[in-house]
Amino acid sequence: MKLINAHYRSIITSITRILNKPFEHMLNILVISIIIAILSSIFVITKSSRIWETSNINYPQIMIYLSQNAKQSDVSKLEVSISKFNQKLIRNYQFISKQQGLQELQQDQQLQMISSDVITESSNPLPDVLIVNTNTANPKLLSQLIERIGNMNMVDNVQMDTNYANKINDLINFIKYIATFLQIVFVIVFILVVYNMIRLQMLLRQDEIIVSRLIGASDSFIMRPLAYYAILQVTLASLLAYFLVNWFINFMNGLFSNLKYLFGNSFLLTNLTSLQLGQMLVILIIFTIFSVFLAVQWVFKHAHA
Amino acid sequence: MKLINAHYRSIITSITRILNKPFEHMLNILVISIIIAILSSIFVITKSSRIWETSNINYPQIMIYLSQNAKQSDVSKLEVSISKFNQKLIRNYQFISKQQGLQELQQDQQLQMISSDVITESSNPLPDVLIVNTNTANPKLLSQLIERIGNMNMVDNVQMDTNYANKINDLINFIKYIATFLQIVFVIVFILVVYNMIRLQMLLRQDEIIVSRLIGASDSFIMRPLAYYAILQVTLASLLAYFLVNWFINFMNGLFSNLKYLFGNSFLLTNLTSLQLGQMLVILIIFTIFSVFLAVQWVFKHAHA
């Protein structure tokens, strides 16, 4: 009963403190929330791009040119062997017959001028083509794949834009690199800012802490309101960050929808789920309590009473 | 003499303060320097991309197909009228004769199969082409340009990848948007953090300020060490930020050199010049002094002595 009462009073005290000096505390909350917002934005972007990465054609295509004398049955055999490859290597494939190839060629503006007169359905010099959409950007795996396909029956020529493959691979690594780098930077900044906030809070309340100690306050009596204060700050900051991120996502998605054609498919940022929000909050609060503990120990040591 | 002595003592005092509690002050300096580093990184990136933007072919090309019966003199006339266009619209142009066009076509792997037998030097169906490199991504200006060129003599057909033009334009606007947005966010964060730092410094030294006032200290006597303290902090933070940015630039340039082929030309971040560094520092310090002034006024009002 006494303990519940004590906790209740601590919560009230910390709320009153924040309400009494809203401007100061708002500053803290704003700074912390911006940091949390940046952290979760990076998380959201990497998460969304992972989704986008798997659902869009951004891995290199392999073009398999069949020999001119390949029959329908050869094509079927080939399709079967290709469909046996690991899902992780190959997503799907598409058969384009000579005839289809010709039609496509005839639609190309620049080529129209030269091809229309020369190439007709009866004298079609194009081969059958099997287009394989891969599911990886790893150059090593891709070159192995090409070798295996090249050795198959009735395959005349295998081509892949390896340059493109390398580009995609590098780009993905590059983005991951930067995302990780930024995440580490901002986790460190978060730690420093929260720890510093509590330390300063304690320095500002040093008199209160020392006097309370002298008249018999226990460690937990002193820590409790500070912990609630910090938890309240971080919670408010997280909520604010959630709205900031939400706004940022809407803003970005608006931009992206204008840029739709730049990306294979429309790139959409998806917000944190409430589960993820909850998890994040729990992690932040655990860390916050730990910070409070460290900061309190530090002050106790320096107030040695 | 007295005043110089007073300034000298204030500087010594603030250095001693920082050296006495290096950890606390380092935290502040680190947070501020990270903010400054982010601000200057954004600045560096936008600056470098502007350089890259103007020195690389990333604006759309216009393809002018001349009519089959255009003679050398027609081509010269056309070249003259195009060279009269504004530098801001057109960077340069390149003439590709039928013969050159044929040679290029014959080097294209995929087309080789169909074109080698059919198209020869004597029966060349290709037109003369004038490739114009534009200097803008503004869709409106570009379509006006195309219209004017289309009305010129002996021009058979004018083509531009308008889609590509729109993409580039949107992408550039998009990057500018985000850069501006982030810059505003971090300027606000910088303001809040510095102001808060000084306010807290003053709260922590409130006793000293009140007592000094009571025994006759003037406003400037109280402001002076605080201003020097803040200036020192911001200067140290700026220097640290400079090294952080430097490291970031090297890190990114290393990545970019691997990604060289993704961009037309190698994209290189260039560091702030020492002039720009100096300007930044001056602006930050002016702002810092202003913050100190505000914070001091705030404390004076609340200590009303």
Added chain:
Amino acid sequence: MDSRIIIFDQVSKIYPENITAIQNISLSIDRGELVFLAGHSGAGKSTVLKLIAGIETATHGSVIVNGFELSQTKLNHRTFIRQHIGFIFQDHKILFDRNVFDNVRLPLDILGYSEHLIKARVAHALESVGLEHKTHVMPEQLSGGEQQRLCIARAIVHQPKILIADEPTANLDRDNALRILELFKNFHKAGVTMLISAHDESILNDYAKRIIRLKQGQFKG
């Protein structure tokens, strides 16, 4: 049960840099006793009182309060002992960020009293020291003597078993000083063990049951 509530056994306190504040002092105080501690500035009066509250730890010898040997008691248990002591600090230790009421309620908060009881107790304590009309005033708006009385109210609000007062009348005029001593006398009658230091013996003469005189950290005559 031992009738002695406070026992000093050959206690010395040497502060850092070899400053000897107390040298080889032995004394014992019975439950319910009223003892005055007199001595010049720097004699070691405050040090003796701080040793009893466990705020300082003896360098040599043993300090036993209510059966606990303080130097062997863990810090957390020492704070527990403090909860049963009322301490009037020489330098007041008032919190200037809250009003009189919130200053006085602090010991009750630590003991986890209910809001209802806190209100009654604080009102009563403020009345005893004559500050009832200043309940919601900030401490900086109090005169020096009023601040001293605020400290006394905070020390007695939780009705401690032991009351330690370090120069409680230093800032008070004779009338107010006598009033406070009268209050202390009532506590004494109610069975509280009391230890009061003073540099000015003249005011004690009417009350002194027992006076311990310190001189440069040692007993004097």
Added chain:
Amino acid sequence: MDSRIIIFDQVSKIYPENITAIQNISLSIDRGELVFLAGHSGAGKSTVLKLIAGIETATHGSVIVNGFELSQTKLNHRTFIRQHIGFIFQDHKILFDRNVFDNVRLPLDILGYSEHLIKARVAHALESVGLEHKTHVMPEQLSGGEQQRLCIARAIVHQPKILIADEPTANLDRDNALRILELFKNFHKAGVTMLISAHDESILNDYAKRIIRLKQGQFKG
């Protein structure tokens, strides 16, 4: 030149919430005079002293110090007047984040003295109050009386024209109190105008040239 350095003309001070501390007081103090201010706790002694230093502003009437009418003087000029006053605060106002030496040097820093002069002056001031052996000690390591003497040293270090002392002997035993009063007497002889408040008149009798007695904000007998 007016021989009167401090003039109160029908001065009243009403604190917020209608607390009348001083009511319609007129007095004048000559250059080089030594005046004691006596009165019970809450009589208004500190208020009178704060009005002289321009720390509080009179609600009615005029306070003239060294020819300046304080209520009509700009804040910056008021801080200038304070530089020529030594003030011993009742609540000490010691800075606990620096040692004794750095506490005492503060007025000299404000006046912009050279490091060399500061060392000499501080050493001399600490010697006058008998704290020369505590020069590099932190204030929290001082006894109550030693802290009080530290405040006195800070108030006299810049050799002010006016010395105001608010209960300077409250925490001192008789010997130390007499020593401080002796010191004040020397200042008085050197021509410093002095105003000293005390709740305890007994100690003043040997020194009192002129005693002003306050009772509830008004002159008494």
